[in-house]
Amino acid sequence: MVRLITHNLLSCHAKGCTTNNFPLQFKDAEIEHREADFNPEFIRGLLPKIEWKALVDTAKELGDTSLPYEQPEMMDDELLKTLHHVLLEMHVEEGQMICPNCNHVYPISNGIPNMLLAEHEIA
Amino acid sequence: MSRPELQAPPEIYYGDIEAKKYTKNTRNQQIQADMTYRALELLNLPPDEPAFLLDIGCGSGLSGEILTEEGFIWAGVDIAPSMLEVALEREVEGDLFLQDIGQGFGFRPGSFDGAISISVLQWLLNAETSHPTSSPPHRLSRFFTTLHSALRNPSRAVFQFYPSSDDQIQLITSCALKAGFGGGLVVDYPNSNKAKKVFLCLFVGGGGQQVPKGLESEVEDDARARFERRRERVRSKDKSGKRKHMKDKDWILQKKELYRKRGKEGVPNDSKFTGRRRRPAF
Numbered sequence: 001m002v003r004l005i006t007h008n009l010l011s012c013h014a015k016g017c018t019t020n021n022f023p024l025q026f027k028d029a030e031i032e033h034r035e036a037d038f039n040p041e042f043i044r045g046l047l048p049k050i051e052w053k054a055l056v057d058t059a060k061e062l063g064d065t066s067l068p069y070e071q072p073e074m075m076d077d078e079l080l081k082t083l084h085h086v087l088l089e090m091h092v093e094e095g096q097m098i099c100p101n102c103n104h105v106y107p108i109s110n111g112i113p114n115m116l117l118a119e120h121e122i123a
Numbered sequence: 124m125s126r127p128e129l130q131a132p133p134e135i136y137y138g139d140i141e142a143k144k145y146t147k148n149t150r151n152q153q154i155q156a157d158m159t160y161r162a163l164e165l166l167n168l169p170p171d172e173p174a175f176l177l178d179i180g181c182g183s184g185l186s187g188e189i190l191t192e193e194g195f196i197w198a199g200v201d202i203a204p205s206m207l208e209v210a211l212e213r214e215v216e217g218d219l220f221l222q223d224i225g226q227g228f229g230f231r232p233g234s235f236d237g238a239i240s241i242s243v244l245q246w247l248l249n250a251e252t253s254h255p256t257s258s259p260p261h262r263l264s265r266f267f268t269t270l271h272s273a274l275r276n277p278s279r280a281v282f283q284f285y286p287s288s289d290d291q292i293q294l295i296t297s298c299a300l301k302a303g304f305g306g307g308l309v310v311d312y313p314n315s316n317k318a319k320k321v322f323l324c325l326f327v328g329g330g331g332q333q334v335p336k337g338l339e340s341e342v343e344d345d346a347r348a349r350f351e352r353r354r355e356r357v358r359s360k361d362k363s364g365k366r367k368h369m370k371d372k373d374w375i376l377q378k379k380e381l382y383r384k385r386g387k388e389g390v391p392n393d394s395k396f397t398g399r400r401r402r403p404a405f
Binding site (some may be wrong): 001042 | 172174175196198200202207208211218219220221222223226227228229230231233234252254256257265269379
């Protein structure tokens, strides 16, 4: 159940990996769509935390091009609905997330990413 | 039986069998639910604002279900794969991560509006290997530092845990304070062994936040033990020469007061009928 909302907040936490460690790249991702309750207030509250560029790029990588490249100043309902779909309804079930900096691979199985580090990678 | 955290590391202790047992046990469910509600109360989030919370040590999602019920969107981390499997079977709403919290989080700064954790911190207090990154202080500081940066300013994190000594409390709080948190310990029902619950209530960003008070029915007004003449009272006979009945109204009131102080549920109310004799049967 890696949704883009959490993916957008996640960076690599291996030892010494402090720059250019966001966003993690998806590889071999299998996507599932699941309906969720639409909550415009929540999306609005979330906007300041979201890295827009990373979100659009990742969505495109996963085959969803419904978001505009530049973050629009005004948020209408249409856009909030699209955001809701991209952030909360797209679940990555299987695949890998790879750190762009240190190439650490976080495997995803059954929708749960394995974030465990080996002993030498712990900061 | 000794504490679970002393028997095996969490990912092994909560194997397939124990994970199912833990989740099905209705007493566990009740206790988890109570503590989750109390933790949310201590979290003191602004009402009617949807928040994004982190459940640390979410396990099979017992507390997560309550978060969903209360209208929060949440993400959960746990180290036991079997527990997460049970969570998947139960189809919880939050995003789950298999993660060792002692290794720290990778969340970007300001990601979450708050964090709760039920019965987890005590698991961080055992060293599993002799590697320096496996020592409890190192793991605690890594955990608290990364958590501190992952939380929004201002926000709170509430941890319920079972400390087995004052040293443990000391270690945990000092690591948290070093990581930049403010706040402290909240103890509910300190007079009772059974109902006593310890919460660590941490703040990100000061802003004059006060550590909330623990739940308690009444506070002892003087700590000094009084001379109660108990023996004399017992020995004293009433005018008819018979021994006074020991379990009189005062005694009953005193007992009920004690139970209330310990947080026991279902203690009957006091009334004018309390401790009164019933009429003779014939």
